[in-house]
Amino acid sequence: MQASLIVLDRKTTGVINSALLGLGLFGFCLLGIFTRPGADLASFWPANAFMLGMLVRFPSLANPLSWICCAVGFAAADLITGSTILNTVVLNLGNLTAISAGYIVFQRLEPADRRLARPASVLFMLVAIGVAALTAGVIGTVADPFLFGGAPLDALLYWSATEMVNYVAFLPMILTLPDDPLNRLQRIIDTPLDIMKLLPLLALAGTAVAGAVVGGPGAIAFPVLALLWCAVTYSLFATACLAFAFVAWTLLAIATGYLPVADNTADRATLLSIRFAVSLTGVAPLVVASVMAAREELLQRLMFLSNHDQMTGLFNRSAFLENAARRLRGGRSHDFATFVLMLDIDHFKAINDQYGHAAGDRVIIAFAELLKRNVRKNDIVGRMGGEEFAAILSECTAREAQVIATRINTVFAATPVCLEDGSAISATVSIGMVAAASPSIGIEPLLAMADEALYAAKRQGRNRVITPHQA
Known part of the structure; x- marks a missing residue:
């Protein structure tokens, strides 16, 4: 009975998510419809990019119900704003077909590329965008002459360019959305304000305003350097958001006359040039930010490898000594002490x-896995070399340290290790444990004393925990 309730809950959640996707799409459709320059395509149409991005970023949404809800959202937005049924059917059939083409390409990409996590990911995204935009253009060669009286070749270029700029603006922001956006936002709020970090953002805002004041075709390029500055300063997601803000502001400002870049922005050839220029400008910071994100990931990986043992993932000897020394310098409270453990697997040779x-x-x-599971979260463990390990147990009593060490010893002896051929072997560990009597004692002398206790455990028969006074 309980299992069926869980399944029902999941189904209900799926229905709600699909409905919310359709509702969100409806809102973005309305936003786009309000930017239509008369009887023509919208100046800014984020709805298709929103739907494609959500389906790619959240695979659970890619189900028939979501497609139905989105189709309803497309149609409802057109119909309530006065569009004819024929226009609604033709335009939205084109929208859904183009989205389907882009989705098929994205499904063939690696998960990391769908998140723009590698330098080449932006290129792959542009291929998917190109396929979706070209699909829309092909549909436009048939629909545009019928709906708006345009020429087929002009429709191919115009519809493709319009779709491309909207995808470039909105899609990266969804694809790079963090897994925990609320926690990420809270960390940003809790971080002390750094004026220097705000300079790229202020530069972007300033150049956008300057472009509106100066005007002319070159005004579109005013924010380029500021966007690149943002790309090398902020995260990939933040850069995607700022690139979206730039594209959205530019297109809307041109459509409303706040950014005068040409004498006749209603001319399709002029609009085509403007939209290509805006889309290419929006791509530049994404490429830089993607490279910076990959570089940062590589640096973190190299830092991890330099500090951790490759086989076990524990601190290596040098990193353990550094972290242990830092922990010891932190001092001790009146009722608690720091304990150093040396651990050696018995008969390893x-x-x-x-x-x-x-x-x-x-x-x-x-x-190593057992050791990590059986110490506390704030304790420090490392592999010193070969079959020898060490641990720092801070802020604990002698009894607590003895309990932890004994548990490691007992659990390891009672847990056979499975081999590749399906067989299992048992092993034991000897442990030497010493208390840091004073913060002034360095980690090296403490490890030496714990090592003496360890070899006393070996001499007394192995598979035991020994302290200096028991040696």
């Missing part, structure tokens, strides 16, 4: 000799 080095690696990995 015999395991390698009998079962092979691959089996030995599995034992090391299994112990």
Whole structure:
């Protein structure tokens, strides 16, 4: 009974999400319709990019119900604003067909490319956008002469350019949407204000205003340097948002006359040139931001590799010593102390000799995972080399440290390690534990004392926890 309720809840959630997608699309359609220069295509039409982006970014939305809700949203927006049924059917059939073409291309991309996480991702996105825009253009060669009296070749170029600029403006913002936008926003709010971080944003706003004041065809390019500055300063998502703001502002300002770039912006040839220029300008910061994001990811990966053991993911020796020394310098409270553990897998050479080095690696990995699970969140663990590990237990009593060390020892002895051939072997660990009597004692002397206790555990039969006074 409980399982059926869970399934029902998921279905209900799916229906609600599809309905919300259709409602959001309806809102963006209205926004686009209000920018139509007479009986022509809208100056800014984010609806198609919104739908395509949501289907790609949130795969659970890509279901028949979502497509139906979106079709209803398209039709409702046109009909309530006075469009004829024929225009509504033709235009929205074209919208859905173009979106389908773009979606098919995106489905063939790697997940990282769908999120614009690699330098070449923007190029792949442009291919998908190009397919969707060209599909819209092909439909326009038939629909435009029939609806607006245009020539087929002009319709191909005009419809394609219009779709391209809208996709370039809106789609990257959805594709790069963080997994936890609310938490990300809260972290931004909690971060102290840095005036220097605001300079690229202020420069973008200033150049946009300057373009409106000066006017002329070159006004479109005024914000280019500011956009590139934003791309090397802000995250990929933030850059996508700012690129969207630039494209939306430029198109709407031109449509309403606030940005005078030509004498006759109602002319299709002029609009075609303007929209291509705006779309290409909007792409530039995305390319830079994508490269910067990939560079940052690479630097973080290199930093991780330089500080962590490749096999286990624990701190390596140098990183462990650095973090442990920092923890010790933090001092101790009156009722708590810091404890240092040295841990060594028993008879590890015999395991390698009998079962092979691959089996030995599995034992090391299994112990590292067990070690991470059985210490506290703020404790520090590292692989010192070979089968030897170390841990720092801070802010705990002697009894708590003994409980943690004993648990590691007991659980590892009771947990067989599975090998590739399906067999399993058992191993044990010896542990030496010492308390940091004073913050002035460095990590190296403490590790030496814990090491002495460890070898006392080896001499006393292995598979045990020993402190200096027990040695």
